[in-house]
Amino acid sequence: MKKKQIVVLGGGIAGIEFLVRITKRIDHSKYELCLVDKNEFHTWKPMLHTFAAGSASLQEQGMSFLIQAKRHNFTFQPGEVSEINTEKKEIILAPYIDQHDDEILPQRSVKYDYLVMALGSKANDFNTKGVDEFAYTIDDVGYALEFYEDLKKYIMQSTILHTKHHVVIVGAGATGVELAGEIAQTLQQASQYTDHDFDKHIDLTIIQSGDRVLPGFKRKISKSVQQTMDNIGVNTLLSTRVVEVTKDHVVLDSGKTLPADQVVWTTGIKATDVTGDIAKTERSKNAQFITNEQFRLLNHEDIFVIGDCSSRQNAPLAPTAQVARQQAIYLSANFMNLINKVPHIPPFVYKDYGSLVSVGRYGSFGSFGANAHIKGVLAHLAHVFLYRSHQINILGAFKGICAICADFLRSFSR
Structure with a gap:
C-alpha cells in the first residue's frame, strides 16, 4: 500500500516542532513525513539578530535538517517553494542555487496528501521606496x-x-x-x-x-x-x-x-509570498492565510497552516515564537484525529507566558501577567530558557545538554 505523504513547508520553529512531535504519533508504515526548506539548517528565529551582529555562529547554533531528518524519521527536500497547486496536490520547488550561483538541483515537484504550511514571515516594507x-x-x-x-x-x-x-x-x-x-x-x-x-x-x-x-x-x-x-x-x-x-x-x-x-x-511583518492557486485563498491584511480554530485552511480539508504565516479567523495572534511553538504542539497532538475527521476535537487555547527582550549583555527585561515585571539575571535566564528548551526538544535531552555545555565553554574561552 502506498504511503500517505505529509509534507511540511518550512523548518522554522513551528515546522520543526511539529515534525519532531508528529513523528512519534504516526504509523510510519502508512505515512511518510517530508520537510521542505530553502535553508540547510534550522535556526531559532528570535536569535537571528545575533548572527547579524556576529555574536553567534551558524556553525555552532544551526541544526542540520539532514541530521534531524535521520534522527526523527522524515525526508528533507532543500528548495524554495515556487508554487502550490491545491487541485493537483503538488508543490513546485524552484531550482536550488548555492552561494556561488551554481544550480545544484533543478526545479522539482513534491506531491502531498496532507500539507502543513509553516513558511514564516518577512519584514513588511509598506511599499516604502528603496x-x-x-x-x-x-x-x-x-x-x-x-x-x-x-x-x-x-x-x-x-x-x-x-x-x-x-x-x-x-x-x-x-x-x-x-x-x-x-x-x-x-x-x-x-x-x-x-x-x-x-x-x-x-x-x-x-x-x-x-x-x-x-x-x-x-x-x-x-x-x-x-x-x-x-x-x-x-x-x-x-x-x-x-x-x-x-x-x-x-x-x-x-x-x-x-x-x-x-x-x-525590521518593522512590521507579512507572510512569505506563495504563488499558484493557493494564492487565491483568503488572507489577512498581512497576507497571512486565514484558518479555522484548528488551523485548517479555510475550504481546504487537507491543508493546515501554523506559525507566522497563519491567522485564525476572528482570533488572530501575534507572530511570536511562543505562539508558533504552541500551535505546533496543538496541531501535532490532534493531527491524526483532524485528518480522520474525529468529532469534538477541542479548539486551540493560547496561553500567554509573557514577553521577554534582551539588549545584548546590557540588560534583559520581561513581563508576566498583568503587572509582574522582571529584569536582570532572572529575565536573562528566562530568555535563555526559551531557546534551550526548544534546542533540547529538537536534539534530545543528552545532545541538547551537550550543546548547551559546548556553548558555555565557547563563550567562556572568548
Whole structure:
C-alpha cells in the first residue's frame, strides 16, 4: 500500500516542532513525513539578530535538517517553494542555487496528501521606496549573515582608516531593539582590541514611528529599555517614519535626511509570498492565510497552516515564537484525529507566558501577567530558557545538554 505523504513547508520553529512531535504519533508504515526548506539548517528565529551582529555562529547554533531528518524519521527536500497547486496536490520547488550561483538541483515537484504550511514571515516594507534595493532584513539566516559580512568590512575600515560609518535600524520592536543591543556589544568588544575610541567611529540609530520603543510591551519595560539604549550610545528617533531609503541615507517624514551606510528594516511583518492557486485563498491584511480554530485552511480539508504565516479567523495572534511553538504542539497532538475527521476535537487555547527582550549583555527585561515585571539575571535566564528548551526538544535531552555545555565553554574561552 502506498504511503500517505505529509509534507511540511518550512523548518522554522513551528515546522520543526511539529515534525519532531508528529513523528512519534504516526504509523510510519502508512505515512511518510517530508520537510521542505530553502535553508540547510534550522535556526531559532528570535536569535537571528545575533548572527547579524556576529555574536553567534551558524556553525555552532544551526541544526542540520539532514541530521534531524535521520534522527526523527522524515525526508528533507532543500528548495524554495515556487508554487502550490491545491487541485493537483503538488508543490513546485524552484531550482536550488548555492552561494556561488551554481544550480545544484533543478526545479522539482513534491506531491502531498496532507500539507502543513509553516513558511514564516518577512519584514513588511509598506511599499516604502528603496527598501527592496538598499535595505537589509534579518528574516532569514542568509540575510542576517549578509548584513554581518558587510558590517565587518565597515568595522575594518573604521578601525584602520577611522572613517565614520552609519547604521540605521528601522523599527524599535523586539527585533530592532535586540539587534541594536547586539551591534553595540560587538562594537564595544572590537574597541577593546583596537582603538579605544573605535565605537565612536560607528553611529548607531534606531527609528520608531510610535512614541516609544517596544510598543507591544508594557510601558515600564519600554522605559527601562530606552534608558539602557541611551546608556550604550544608541540614538533613538521616536514618532518618526522613514519614507525613502537610498544608497547612503534615509529620508524622514519631516523631509530631513539621515546618513545611512547600512539600513536594517525590521518593522512590521507579512507572510512569505506563495504563488499558484493557493494564492487565491483568503488572507489577512498581512497576507497571512486565514484558518479555522484548528488551523485548517479555510475550504481546504487537507491543508493546515501554523506559525507566522497563519491567522485564525476572528482570533488572530501575534507572530511570536511562543505562539508558533504552541500551535505546533496543538496541531501535532490532534493531527491524526483532524485528518480522520474525529468529532469534538477541542479548539486551540493560547496561553500567554509573557514577553521577554534582551539588549545584548546590557540588560534583559520581561513581563508576566498583568503587572509582574522582571529584569536582570532572572529575565536573562528566562530568555535563555526559551531557546534551550526548544534546542533540547529538537536534539534530545543528552545532545541538547551537550550543546548547551559546548556553548558555555565557547563563550567562556572568548
